[in-house]
Amino acid sequence: MINSSGSHYALPSNSSRETGRLNLQHRLIIKAFDNKLLLAPVDLKPKDRVLESGAGSGIWVLEFWKEYSERNIPLDIECIDISKDQFPSEVPSDIHFSLCSILDVPLEWSDSFALVHQRLLVAALPRPLWHKALAQIYRVLKPGGWVEFVESHAKVRKFVVGPQSKKLSLISDRMFDEKDYVGDTEVYLPPVMREMGFVDVHCEGRDIPINRSIDDGLDRVQIWYDLWKGFKGSILAGGGYGIVSSEEEYEALLLDCRDEWVKSTEAYTTYWTIIAKKPS
Template sequence: MAMTTLHFEYKNRPTREIRPALSMVELNQQRYYASEQYLLPADAAETTRLNAQHRIIVKAFGNKLSLAPMNLKSGDRVLESAAGTGIWALEFFEKKRQEGVNIKIECIDISDKQFPGKYPSNIHFSLHSVTDLPAEWSSRFSYAHQRLLITAMNDSLWHKTISELFRVLEPGGWVELVEIEGKDRHFDVGPHSAKLQALVLKMYAAKGCIGDLAVYLPPLLEEAGFLDVRCEARDVTIGRSGECGYRSTEFRDLWQGMKSSVLKGSGFGLVETEQEFEELLQESMHEWDNSNKATSTFYTIVARKP
């Protein structure tokens, strides 16, 4: 599938306000956060970042939107948990439509700030947490897709999430979890990026985030009753060009979004002021620009409900 922007024109569909990307000055002002638990914001700047990151992930997995070995048919229902901007759902729906398969997608998130303004009538957006899905959704979906909740979950919440995803899948349905490595990181290519990496690890520990999800999630899925659990990893680079992964500026903006948590945690003993954190990000970015060794790892974990 070509990685192009999709344009939808549907009659009698409600149109939301399309929020422009924020300038760097606005980015450094107050950000909007949907919850205390989730470390990243849910605003226009994060929408831009997430859509760029979507391209990175899809490219890393061979331009595939899904690795689950399933055969969806027209009328099947798909759940996208933590839908964010909805870009995955829009592209997955269009891909299936081009294949002659007309599916229905339910997109959920705890915030509607990033939902798209226009979308096909077979896609529905709603406010729900994956830890507490509607009772009437039991055995409703043929496939559930969820991406990047590493900074939103602790051990208790992950157990609730996997249990709920198992419940709402129909027998034979597949779940697909896409996550980023949060423990064994490799973006420490100089003194500043090493300090940033240490800060991130301390922040994750303080929030109860599970870093090694490629190790943690497969046994949890099996414990919940899933079968055929498998995990695939892809490394992406971090550097000036972003040709095979993140541009240095994009990776900086990821951690920029967590500034609120850094300041609330008093810099976790590694930075003392907001300015010091900003300078740490800038210096880390320069180190990534001048190195070919900085990487990040994504995982795709799939499993089947018997």
């Protein structure tokens, strides 16, 4: 949810179902990254400014704020998104939510943030807009500040474990090609970031199995199924990309895919954390 018009974002931004899915996905990601909310080696001090881009429901930032508050390190946090539909109704006084795009951040924010955090915009930013977003992030970071992205790997389809999930993979590939999304941010972004002046660029990946058999209280197959259900509107708007021709066909395909994922111990997805620093 990052473009000022919202037209580039392939998932819904205004449903309670999507908010619930994102919050469950948050739990998966945090668990995969050793129960850490942040990997960047930033040394935050009281009153440092933090920017959360694409804040959504605010689940990450609220947990991050609580963690630092318990360490007696109060932070000044700005949370931006192009939709306010998922914003929490009540937040601490030092967390500020506003309608804003990372492509057009206020000039008065230049050189002011110790940390910028952004997650899961792989289906929101076409390739040229990543360059613009990175330039804006570089501008608002103060010297020595860190940026951390968390993105899913979408170029190699590791969830393909049968003929139906192969069809879904073809739909996904064609949608990404049409919209010029970057499916391998962990490969694409680091050299672009270095060219812009970022230093200490580092990536870490984690594989997350898509199988309900893991005993952690999270129905991973359902979370994955709900993600693809969220793409339904964009896929149908693209004519089904030559694989499906109606809502009924797409939903039937998803049910068949879910059956394949439930039976498989091989299906998984990969999340990457990409961190970098603005030189001091």
